[in-house]
Amino acid sequence: MSSIRPAPRRWFWSHDIQPDQIGGLTMPGMRLQRLANYRRGVRDARRFAAFYHDDGGADAPPRTWLVDADADAAGAHAERAATVSVDVTPDDGAVRFTLVLDAEPNPGRTLHTDLGADELTALLDGRAVVDFATYRRDGNRCFAAIVEPGPGSVFFPALGRDAARSALKARNVLPTRVRAYHSPAGWQLAVVAEPADGTAWWVHADVDADDVSAEFERHRAYPMDLDATGHGLGVRFAGVAAR
Structure with a gap:
């Protein structure tokens, strides 16, 4: 299934x-597209960011969600998983998963966790990324990905913000998922993309909450993807805008 939607x-x-507030956000005719967990700082409470489309409206089967699942529980729901987000708890380093779940299973869809960048790249031979997340575990940069059979997605594990557009244009691909993370070299972007022509797009990173909607509205675009990352005492947002 392509991530490129009308x-x-x-x-x-x-x-x-x-x-306990997630369930109260859904409005009639709106469908949950992604639910991302984050912490402002290492010791802060976990919070969530979400975005919704009128994707099929009232005719679309409702989506549910699973919060705080371990890898085994998350994997058991992989065929229904539409999005994945990862939280590493500060006290014990345990990895917990948040999934948005479709009403019906998607045969062939699987969830893979604790991947290195090379492992995720190799996984995409004949598979497409439905959604992915990045996190640090034991000092290493890791990835979790929901994949399914299909034309292979293109994965860029570490792009500087200023290099993203030229790198994607060189491959003639459209970004469909972006995850920003901070490194000693500054903000880096992990990007999943698909071949596409004729769609205008923009990648946003290091955006504060007040400017998220403004960035999309400035381009008269809609969010194809949205993610949240704690950094120091604040939270920054990244996303893909398309038109």
């Missing part, structure tokens, strides 16, 4: 969501 008529997003 532009929605309506969309909205929210952040600083507590786990």
